[in-house]
Amino acid sequence: MIDVAAQISDGRLASLTICGHAAPKGAAGYEVCVAASVLAQGMVKALKALKAADFTLGKAKGDFVFRVTGVRDVTKYDVITAGFLAALKDLAAESPDYMNFNERRS
Structure with a gap:
């Protein structure tokens, strides 16, 4: 199970934070892991290419851990991250047996 x-x-x-795996390579659900990974990498590459934000990126025990330390361009940042979050939410909704999505607001 992937937990976001x-x-x-x-x-x-x-x-x-993205933790866990949906399934081993070749098993049902593996494509959900691949999709989540591609989405996360795409967001990071877009933010870097457009210099929209400063952030830290870690991989503790295989987990993807992203933390914003500063936003340089609010519009670019908001568009990139909103699209990414919408795609992750859709992926979780389409794959409830393989992925959970939790959002906390403060």
Whole structure:
């Protein structure tokens, strides 16, 4: 099972953690792991390419851990992260046996 935890602060993505795996390679659900990974990597690459934000990125025990340390371009950041979060939410809704999505707002 993939567990996604998004922290939204002041209406913006502040941190994101993606933990676990849906299934081993070749098994049913493996494509959900691949999709979540591609989405996360795409968000990071877009933020870097457009210099929209400063952030830390870690992989503790294989988990994807993203934390924003500063937003440089609010519009670009909001568009990129909103699209990414919408895609992750849709993936979780379409794959409830393989992925959970939790969002906390503060």
